[in-house]
Amino acid sequence: MTNDDFKIFSPSIPTDPGIYQYIDAEGKILYVGKAKNLRNRLASYFGEKKYQLAKTKVLIRHSHHIEFMIVGTEHDALLLENTLIKKHQPRYNVMLKDEKSPLIYICIKLERFPRVFLTRKTFKDGSVYFGPYLQKFRVEQIAELIRKLFQLRTCQLNLSVENIAKNKFKPCLEYHIKNCAAPCVALESEESYNRKIEQIKNILKGNFAAVKNHLKEEMARAAEEMKFEQAHALKEKLALFEDYQGKSTVVNPNIHDVDVFAIADDEKEAFVNYLKVVNGAIIHTYTLTLTKNLDEDREMMLAFAIQSMRERFNSITKELIVPFHVVLPENDLIITVPKIGDKKKLLELSEKNVQYHLLQKRKQAMNAT
Known part of the structure; x- marks a missing residue:
């Protein structure tokens, strides 16, 4: 598709929210995107060539035509875009x-x-x-x-x-x-065995207080029933658990259940760090690598990574701490962009981790050349 082709096509493009698809000559979807205003968004791909990214030029060169679908809201566009990307896995997304x-x-x-x-x-x-x-x-x-x-x-x-x-x-x-x-x-x-399984689930969910209370109650019951050997064994288990708990990274016991995300990027890749915080303790951390294919902005990449990691780690946490506002398909999420306090410190910790990851990748690339 050329700029002249687009000029002919442009007046027929609506100004509504929707999704658009770049299609090649064989009918294969090359790229799926969303827009608040379809005409304005698509026009941005066909501006002055000196301002176009190399990958955008390649996409346009390989595209035979563009298809679009109007939806009711930007949120609907996001949902449909997400579904189509998962289904077709377009080359340039x-x-x-x-x-x-x-x-x-x-x-x-x-x-x-x-x-x-x-x-x-x-x-x-x-x-x-x-x-x-x-x-x-x-x-x-x-x-x-x-x-x-x-x-x-x-x-x-x-x-x-x-x-x-x-x-x-x-x-x-x-x-x-x-x-x-x-x-x-x-x-x-x-019944006794299943009680232990419930406590194991509490540990894996980061509900340390519940496990600690359970061990204390069992120890008190054993002592009351004069089962002193059993009470001593439970005391040792409690000490073992408290030692493990003490080694967990505790940020603030008042921060109960949040997902924290931070992003860093260069010309080719983006990295998103994820911290899972339950009852004030960081119980999980992971950094995801994304390959850039077009002119994706940081908001788009962070939103994509958040959806991917929450799905991958089966997270149902309702509050997300992020460096800037992102639009996500789930309507019931609380998006927090902290400026001060412990939540800001959590975000800074995630940012420190993702910047370290980026620097390590750069060092590896330099050593490989």
């Missing part, structure tokens, strides 16, 4: 860069007396998955804490009511070294 580091999840298996284990694969089998975690040492640290706090089974036995009632199993070595409470021979009830 912002793309997530493949990360070579494998991601790890913690799985709570859907079964009686659930096993809890690390995995690199997820299945839609009703099991509960937490993560993904990028840092292997971090997830192994959490798994080790769970193992020490709660006696869980690791076997793959079918612990059905019938099998246990028929005495099909015998306690294994894990029971004798006190790593498992032997639910296979009814030495632990399903």
Whole structure:
């Protein structure tokens, strides 16, 4: 498509909000975009050539025609744009860069007396998955804490009511070294086991106060019932948990549940850092790399990254802390752009992380040349 082609086509373009698609000669979608005003947005691609980015020129050169769809509002345009990009994965849209580091999840298996284990694969089998975690040492640290706090089974036995009632199993070595409470021979009830699973979920969600209170209540109950050995074991577990909690990065216990995002970019790539904060503690951090393909602005790239990471990490947090306002498909989100206070400090921490990531990438690129 040439500038002359666009001049002929331009008067027929509406000034309404909508989405537009660049299509090649074979009918393939090359790029999907959204606009408050379709005519003005598309005209920006066909200005003076000296102001056009090289990638924009390539897109226009490969485009046979442009299609557009009018929608009611800018928000509707955002929703439709998001859907079409996911469906068609156009060549010239912002793309997530493949990360070579494998991601790890913690799985709570859907079964009686659930096993809890690390995995690199997820299945839609009703099991509960937490993560993904990028840092292997971090997830192994959490798994080790769970193992020490709660006696869980690791076997793959079918612990059905019938099998246990028929005495099909015998306690294994894990029971004798006190790593498992032997639910296979009814030495632990399903109710007791499930209470432990709930506390594990609390740890993985960052609800540390609930776990701490649970351990204190169990310790007090054991002491009251004069089960002093059990009370002492619970006291040691409480100390272990408090040590782990103390090593978590606590920012402010009054900040309960927020997602924090910061962005840094250069000519070719953008990097977005994500901090997950629950009950004042940073429980998760991740930096995403985006490859620039056209003249994407920072607002567009940050919005794209936020949607991608919230979906990837199954976040349902309602408050987002960001460096500038972004428009997102979800209507019920609270977008906070802090100027002072602890939320501003959180944003600055995320910005520090993403700037460090950008500098490291630049150093790697320089060393490679």
